[in-house]
Amino acid sequence: MRLTAILVAALLAASGCVSNQLKSFVGEPIEEAYFAYGDPEKIMNLEDGRKAYLFRFGANAVSEGCRMTLITEDVQGTDTVRDYRVPKGLVC
Numbered sequence: 001m002r003l004t005a006i007l008v009a010a011l012l013a014a015s016g017c018v019s020n021q022l023k024s025f026v027g028e029p030i031e032e033a034y035f036a037y038g039d040p041e042k043i044m045n046l047e048d049g050r051k052a053y054l055f056r057f058g059a060n061a062v063s064e065g066c067r068m069t070l071i072t073e074d075v076q077g078t079d080t081v082r083d084y085r086v087p088k089g090l091v092c
Contacts, residue, residue: 025070029080033053037055037057041055049074050072053069054068054069055069055070056068066086066087068084069086070083071085
């Protein structure tokens with residue numbers, strides 16, 4: 001029972017860390033995420049003119065890693081991060 005509580009706490013802490021990392025990109029050019037995570041797996045053009053960049057990090061032989069999405073909008077010709085999404089129940 002105690003081990004379960006420790007694992008749950010660790011998972012919640014990991015998801016909080018990812019949210020804090022993503023929050024730090026808000027207001028920054030998308031290139032900052034490229035520097036941190038490499039090329040995105042996918043870039044989607046949204047109907048309202050924004051773009052969604054899907055990144056994966058932490059992949060290895062045992063785990064496929066975590067996916068996260070940064071949402072950008074054009075600000076004076078630069079894709080600038082305005083929002084982010086992480087999968088519900090994020091486990092990294």
